[in-house]
Amino acid sequence: MTVDATRFSINQMTVKQLALPELASACGExxxxxxxxxxxxxxxxxxxxxAKLMRDSGLTVTTLCRGGFLTAIDPHARVRALDDNRRAVDEAAILGTDTLVLVSGGLPPGSRDLHGARERIAEALSELGPYARERGVRLAVEPLHPMFAADRCVVSTLTQALDLAERFPADEVGVCVDTYHLWWDDRAPAEVARAGVGGRLYAYQLADWTTPLPAGVLNGRGQLGDGAVDFGQWHECVTAAGYTGPVEVELFNEELWARGGREVLAETLRRFNSLA
Structure with missing residues (x-):
């Protein structure tokens, strides 16, 4: 894996124990x-x-997380979700990022209709895409590992994410590629290429897959190099697709959060550089 270290971006959740001023200071150091x-x-x-802290600290906001949760059936819940996503777009614009990551939402209570849930996401994107474009923001649909399909994200593969995105202009809706969620899918390399050709590869995030998974599966993302993900292969794939943007490390990990945030940040940067 060869990646310019200056492209490294730290997702706030990796070191969520650091308050924003502490995070900005540590990044500067x-x-x-x-x-x-x-x-x-x-x-x-x-x-x-x-927004002011980021500007004053010389920091670029690479993504904002998150919008989404667009699968509700109840009309009032759908209105609330759309309103919240418009607010998220506005926040992204104020923070100076052009990428809002969407976690699309799981099955509504009592529903088993995956197709219907995905169609409701498309309906929402048809409203949100133009709103975001007017504000200089793109919507990045992030597929999550299938184990989250029921409660968090019915979009489980990059194929599904691109099938949704390609209904809309390439400057409105694209995808976020996260190694934690996609490392297992042998169709992913071809779909990354598809995203690149279509100009829809908006964001690229790294996390490793380690086992055994913790009881709280959501917080089981491994530190880079500790697990099963072949980061070299992934970097070759996204590079071949024409992606030259930030490479964001996003780790949800209770053990990392129990440590000093500055120590974890420095370790994560070292791990990233060791992959290069």
Missing amino acids: LGITGVGLWREPVAEYGLEAT
């Missing part, structure tokens, strides 16, 4: 220039304050 932010801690610190 380590020469990190890219961060992926999450809406909840941004709201806690203040949206405008966060």
Whole structure:
């Protein structure tokens, strides 16, 4: 794997124990220039304050997480979801990122209709795409591992994500490729190429797959190099697809969160560089 270290971006969740000013300071000390932010801690610190902190610290916001959860059947719930996603788009624009990551949503309570849920996502994207484009923001549909299909994301493969995205203009809807969720899929390399040809490869995130999975599966993302993911192969794949943007490391890991955030940040950067 050969990747320019300056493309490294740290997703805020990797070191969520660091408050935003601490994160900005630590990034400055380590020469990190890219961060992926999450809406909840941004709201806690203040949206405008966060935008100013990023600018003053010389940090580029590579993505904002997250929008999505667009599968509700109830009309009132759908209106609320669309309103929340419009707010997320507005927040992304204020923070200066052009990429809002979408976790599409799981099956509504009592439903087993995967196709219907995916169609409701498409209906929502038809409204949100133009709204986002007007504000200089793109919507990146992120497929999640199939174990999350019931409760979190009915879009489980890159094929499904691109089938959704390609209904819309390439400057409105694309995909986020996350190695944690896609490493197992032998169709993924061809679909990454498809995303590249179509100009829809908006974001690229790294995390390793380690076993045994913890009881809280959601927080089981391994530190780079600790698990089964072939990062060299993945980098060759996204490079061949023409992707030259930030490479964001996003780890949900209870053991990492129990450690000092600056230590984890420095370790993550070292691991990233060791893959190069």
